[in-house]
Structure formats: structure tokens, C-alpha cells
Amino acid sequence: MMVAASTTDLPFDSSTLRGCFKLNEPMSKHTSWRVGGPAEFFYLPADRQDIVNLLKVMPSEMPLQWVGLGSNMLVRDGGLEGVVIKTSKALNQIELRNDHILYAEAGVSCAKVARVSAAGQLAGAEFLAGVPGSFGGALAMNAGAFGGETWPLVQQIECVNRQGEEKVFASDAIKFSYRHVELPHGFALLAGLLQLTPLEDGENAKAQIRVLLEKRNASQPIQSANAGSVFKNPEGGFAAKIIEQLGLKGVSRGGARFSEVHANFIINDGNASAADIESLMILAQHQARERMGVSLEPEVRIIGRV
Numbered sequence: 578m579m580v581a582a583s584t585t586d587l588p589f590d591s592s593t594l595r596g597c598f599k600l601n602e603p604m605s606k607h608t609s610w611r612v613g614g615p616a617e618f619f620y621l622p623a624d625r626q627d628i629v630n631l632l633k634v635m636p637s638e639m640p641l642q643w644v645g646l647g648s649n650m651l652v653r654d655g656g657l658e659g660v661v662i663k664t665s666k667a668l669n670q671i672e673l674r675n676d677h678i679l680y681a682e683a684g685v686s687c688a689k690v691a692r693v694s695a696a697g698q699l700a701g702a703e704f705l706a707g708v709p710g711s712f713g714g715a716l717a718m719n720a721g722a723f724g725g726e727t728w729p730l731v732q733q734i735e736c737v738n739r740q741g742e743e744k745v746f747a748s749d750a751i752k753f754s755y756r757h758v759e760l761p762h763g764f765a766l767l768a769g770l771l772q773l774t775p776l777e778d779g780e781n782a783k784a785q786i787r788v789l790l791e792k793r794n795a796s797q798p799i800q801s802a803n804a805g806s807v808f809k810n811p812e813g814g815f816a817a818k819i820i821e822q823l824g825l826k827g828v829s830r831g832g833a834r835f836s837e838v839h840a841n842f843i844i845n846d847g848n849a850s851a852a853d854i855e856s857l858m859i860l861a862q863h864q865a866r867e868r869m870g871v872s873l874e875p876e877v878r879i880i881g882r883v
Contacts, residue, residue, distance in 0.1 A: 587618065589634050595623035596631070596667070604656065604881075607663065608647035609709065610843075611802045612851040614656030614881060616642075622667040625682070625767060633741035635660060641739070642880060643765055645684055645711025649718065649805050654851045655882025664713060668767060673697040677775050678732065682768040683713025687720070690771075695782035699773035701730055703785045707793045709805050713766045718876075719753045723789050728753040730771040736764035743767065756809050756876055798838040802845035807858060808873040817841035819871055823864045830856045855879065 586600060598620050604613030622628045635641070640659030644650070668684035671693055679699065681690050691706035704725030708715055715727045716734060731748045738744070744764065752759040760766070776782055793799065808816035820826060820840035827837045832849030835857060836842040843854050858875060865871045 588639070589636060591631075591634065593630050593634065594627060596627050597621045601656075602661075604644075604647075604652040604661070607644055608650060608652055608804070609802065610647075610651060610804045610845050610849075610851075610854060612654070612845060612849055612854060613652030614654045614851070616657045616661040618660045620660055620662050622662060622664075624667050625670075628662060628664075628667060628767075629737060629741045629743065631660075631662070631741075632737060632739055635739070637739050643683075643713070645713050646686060646709070648710035649714055649720075649876065650878045650880065651804065651851055651854055653855070653879070653881035653883050657881045665711060668713065670768070673699070674770075677773050679771045679773055680768065681712045681771070683711060683716070683766045685712045686710075687712055687715050690715075691786055694771070694773055695786055698776045698778065698782070700776050700782050700785075701725075701773040702771060703782055703789060706786045707789050712769065716766050716769050717758060717760065718756050718878075719758050721756070723792065726755075728758065730773065732770040732772045734766060734770075735768040736761065737767050738763045738765075796839060798836045798842050798844055801836070801842075802847075802849075803836070803842045804877050806841045806876050807843050808841055808861070809876045811871055811873065814871070815841075816873060819865055819869065819873065820861055823861065823868065825857075825861055825864070828857070828860075830854075830860070833857055835861075851881070852883070 601615040602619035603615055605611050642661045645664050664684035668682035671681040671685045674680055679694050687705040687708035690712050691702050694702040704722045707722035708720045719728045733747050735745050810816050817840040825835050826840040828835050831853030832846045833853035834844055836844050843857055862873045865873045
């Protein structure tokens with residue numbers, strides 16, 4: 578049961594904080610897979626400055642996790658130690674700036690980034706309409722969809738370290754590749770700026786978003802509890818095709834199964850555990866390696882205690 582934490586429950590002084598702590602908050606409430614054990618201390622910050630204040634008073638050795646919309650992550654059934662910061666309401670600022678720049682904080686949904694850019698008659702971010710998570714998650718993993726990727730658009734990012742010190746990094750200081758970003762050590766994302774392309778008619782971008790969403794609706798099990806693509810596409814191939822070739826499409830473990838619509842999605846049929854989902858991932862990895870000599874690398878982030 579979700580219980581509000583008092584100041585005496587916390588192993589540090591929280592008197593300067595304005596947000597709300599919850600004790601043993603089920604992460605199943607905050608992940609798109611709807612699974613995950615309890616977070617020891619779950620924090621709903623008031624705003625960006627409140628996050629900074631929290632980092633200044635938290636012990637640096639205390640475990641810390643950041644959660645936006647909870648997609649692209651698997652929280653194990655044993656839950657999470659330390660503090661979990663939920664960013665989706667506190668880091669929710671988005672605006673268009675001069676010179677075709679879009680600014681968005683980490684908690685803004687990727688879909689909103691796409692919509693706002695299109696409304697501003699700017700092109701380049703339409704593909705983000707097909708990314709189910711938050712902008713911070715897209716920045717952290719170079720998320721992509723329908724041939725587009727996040728980091729080629731990035732001009733700079735705003736970050737914070739465990740001591741609550743904020744810093745701006747230009748995009749050319751960051752190494753990135755397919756579904757991988759090397760953020761500066763010890764820093765987490767607060768916001769990012771995208772360099773976009775002007776259009777004479779914003780309806781062009783809006784029409785492209787509609788086309789991409791129709792394609793997504795037809796090719797992905799969006800009505801079911803899932804976390805998006807489970808595995809990265811191996812070089813020269815597609816994870817979904819490999820899973821199909823292994824005969825795993827529709828295969829289940831407990832309440833989890835590989836989707837019949839898109840084999841690189843694992844569905845929670847309603848009563849899955851994180852262990853059910855992870856066992857399917859391990860099954861696919863083992864069979865791909867043994868039968869096809871292919872390594873399937875998870876695209877989802879797996880965290881927490883078994």
C-alpha cells in the first residue's frame with residue numbers, strides 16, 4: 578500500500594524539500610509494463626529546483642533511479658533500493674525558441690515534443706510521435722522510430738550531478754550511436770534543445786505525424802501493456818524477424834508473451850510478473866545465440882532486485 582513518508586522515515590534531512598515522498602511505492606503503477614516491485618523511497622518533486630535540492634541533501638552513496646513515463650524499463654519484482662525520482666510532472670516545460678530551436682525538459686512526453694514542433698511549423702521531430710516514453714528517456718538512449726533518431730537533432734543538453742550541480746553540455750561533447758549515449762559520468766538529464774527545420778506549412782509535419790501513428794497502430798500492439806521494443810536490432814538484421822524465425826511469436830511464460838502483432842514486443846496479459854517477462858527475454862537470447870549465432874542485446878533497461 579502506498580504510504581506518504583514522514584521526515585522521520587528518511588535517512589537524510591528533507592526539510593528543504595517541497596515534493597512528496599512515498600514509502601514502498603509499487604513500481605507497477607509507474608511502468609508501461611505494469612510490473613515491478615516497490616521503490617523504497619519514491620519521490621514526486623514539486624519542480625526542477627526541488628530535484629536539485631533533493632540531490633544536495635541525499636547521501637551520494639544512496640541508490641538513485643530516474644523514471645519518466647516508465648516505458649523502456651523492466652523493474653524486477655524485488656523492487657528498488659534508495660530513491661526513485663519521478664520526472665514527468667516536475668520536468669514538464671516545453672517551448673519554441675528563436676532560430677528554430679525546441680526546448681523540452683526531461684519529463685515531457687516524446688509525443689508532445691512532436692506535436693509542439695509540428696504546431697510551430699518545424700520539421701525533424703515527427704518520428705518522436707512513435708516513441709512511447711519521455712524526452713529524457715529519448716535523450717538517454719538515442720531513441721528512434723520510423724528511421725529517425727533523437728541525437729542528430731540535439732544542440733545541447735542540461736544535466737545535474739549527484740551533488741545538485743547543474744551543467745550544460747554541447748552535443749559535440751557527447752558520444753552517441755544506435756540506441757546508445759555516453760552521458761558525462763555522474764550526470765543525469767534535465768532538459769535538451771533540438772535544432773529543427775522550418776516549414777512553410779506546419780500541416781506537412783502534422784500530416785506526417787498522422788501517417789506515422791497510423792503505421793504504428795497497424796504494426797504494434799499499442800493497446801496492450803508493453804515497454805516498446807525489447808531488443809535492439811542486431812547489425813544487418815531485425816530483432817522481430819529473428820524472434821519469429823525462432824518460432825517464439827506468441828510464446829508465453831506466466832502472464833507474459835511475445836506479441837503476435839510484433840514479435841519484438843512482450844505483452845503483459847494482465848497478471849505477468851517481471852520474472853515472467855525477463856524469462857522470455859532470456860529464452861530469446863539463448864535460442865538466438867545457440868541456433869543462429871546472433872546476440873540479442875536488450876533495448877529495455879533492467880533494474881532492481883530479483
